[in-house]
Amino acid sequence: MELSALSGGFDNAAHQSATAFRAIMNVMARPGVIETVTGAVPPKGLSVAASSLLLTLCDPETKLHLAGDLDTKTIRDWLTFHTGAPIVPAAQADFAIGAWDDLMPLTQYAIGTDQYPDRSATLIVEMPELAQSGTTLTGPGIKDSVQLSLPALEPFQLNAALFPLGCDFFFTAGDQIAALPRTTKPESTPCM
Amino acid sequence: MSDYNFAYLDEQTKRMIRRAILKGLAIPGYQVPFASREMPMPYGWGTGGVQVTAACLTPDDTLKVIDQGADDTTNAVSIRRFFEKTAAINVTQATSDATVIQTRHRIPEEPLNEDQILVYQVPIPEPLRFLEPRETETRKMHALEEYGLMHVKLFEDISQHGQIATAYAxxxxxxxRYVMDPSPIPRFDNPKMEMAxxxxxxxGREQRIYAIPPYTQVVSLDFDDYPFEASKAEGACALCAADHTYLDEVIVDDDGGRMFVCSDTDYCESRRQAGHIGEQGTPYGKDAA
Known part of the structure; x- marks a missing residue:
């Protein structure tokens, strides 16, 4: 293990994870809203927002899947030291992180069971950027409708159709974060 | 500097509760199981609400705690002091100043805004529990969306009492999708649950967390010919003259004397400050006591 894997965690875990969780909870409760999450100083390849989210939510009890380019020794070492989360294949994951194309296909993740719909995967999609434009979202947590730059449309519509089962999503870019729970109904925005 | 970890709970417990809260928000009304901890207060005193509050509190928050609408009852005071001591946060009694409000059995009269979080203490989270005692069965009923039993219960209310007699919870x-117990709030508060x-x-004892995101549809169950009604005691608050708030009945002597006062003490006080005087009220700041 490189020495660099030992640094970059929260230096005040209780306060920083509390502040980070507030932003994380706000975006999950209000799909489409973009907030800022900071605290972690991650190794190359992970965004500040995604790594802060992992430090806030992951521990030895959560199985984590690293998709595509993120499955490197550096990132594995860093996450193992700071969270202790076991790294697993996609089908067993509680949390999965990666670029959108690397995370596909969506059907390989746990969607929960009829009696325990909460036992489903949460996907953290690393994005080049987040913007409040693009796909139109409606559903719980959204007053009328909002727009968010989703990486795709159809997979999210299929996921929403599974409700109350389905995956939940976070989107991260730099220190920005947004979310899309399974209850949100995405539609393509009509051209003006 | 407090000798406790921020907000009492250890970090691993908070992570576990936080994950449950997120799944709860993603599946509105579904009860997420969580590994409830022993808290330094007995079950029934808000151990579930306290754990949820502890997991979502930040150092910048201002906390308000109410028990049946009142800020100054034992349960509210002790929980407020608990977080003052373990989290060193600011506390308030004013609804509009609070960022996190923990409540036992009431929703504040003043509409809440987008920057606020309302945490309910829940004794029995399963709305079907008194109709079907087995958890294995109620879990199946939720999975199959089989809620006929609840409508039978409301119908029996009507056949026995001529109206739906369920007044709280x-x-x-x-x-x-999910039928949910709104905790024992009076049904007067039900329409307020579609909030910002x-x-x-x-x-805590039942080890369940559930959630409602803002602007989520919350419909009180009813029948076409017996529509839901948000009921309250007739009359106006004796202190502030409000006739649109939920009223508590207070027995004042041994001869059947009684008065009705606002259950929400902060709302009542702010109305009195604004000059509203009820039948038995005195101008604000000039109490006989």
Whole structure:
């Protein structure tokens, strides 16, 4: 293990994870809203927002899947030291992180069971950027409708159709974060 | 500097509760199981609400705690002091100043805004529990969306009493899917649950967390010919003359004397400050006592 894997965690875990969780909870409760999450100083390849989210939510009890380019020794070492989360294949994951194309296909993740719909995967999609434009979202947590730059449309519509089962999503870019729970109904925005 | 970890709970416990809260928000009205901890207060005193509050509190928050609408009752005071001591946060009694409000059995009269979080203390989270005692069965009923039993219960109310007699913990259906116990709030408060704030529910002894995101559809169950009614005691508050608030009945002597006062003490006080005087009220700041 490189020495660099030992640094970059929260230096005040209780306060920083509390502040980070507030932003994380706000975006999950209000799909489409973009907030800022900071605290972690991650190794190359992970965004500040995604790594802060992992430090806030992951521990030895959560199985984590690293998709595509993120499955490197550096990132594995860093996450193992700071969270202790076991790294697993996609089908067993509680949390999965990666670029959108690397995370596909969506059907390989746990969607929960009829009696325990909460036992489903949460996907953290690393994005080049987040913007409040693009796909139109409606559903719980959204007053009328909002727009968010989703990486795709159809997979999210299929996921929403599974409700109350389905995956939940976070989107991260730099220190920005947004979310899309399974209850949100995405539609393509009509051209003006 | 407090000798406790921030907000009492250890970090691993908070992570576990936080994950449950997120799944709860993603599946509105569904009860997420969580590994409830022993808290330094007995079950029934809000251990579920306290754990949820501890998991979502930040150092910048201002906390308000109410018990049946009142800021100054034993349960509210002790929980408020608990977090003052373990989290060193600011506390308030004013609804509009609070960022996190933990409540036992009431929703504040003043509408909540988008920057606020309402945490409910829940004794029995399962709305079907008194109709079907087995958890294995109620879990199946939720999975199959089999809620006929609840309508039979409301119908029996009507056949026995001529109206739906359930006055508190009135069952609601969230976003057209899960039937949920809104905790024992009076049914007067049910229509307020479609609000701008995040609502989180914690049941400590029963080990369940559930949630309602802002602007989520919350419908009180009823029948076409017996529509839901948000009821309250007739009359106006004796202190502030409000006739649109939920009223508590207070027995004042041994001869059957009684008065009705606002259950929400902060709302009542702010009305009195604004010059509203009820039948038995005195101008604000000039109490006989």
């Amino acid at each position: 009135y069952p609601v259906k969230v976003e057209g 704030a995040i609502q989180l529910f914690g049941a």
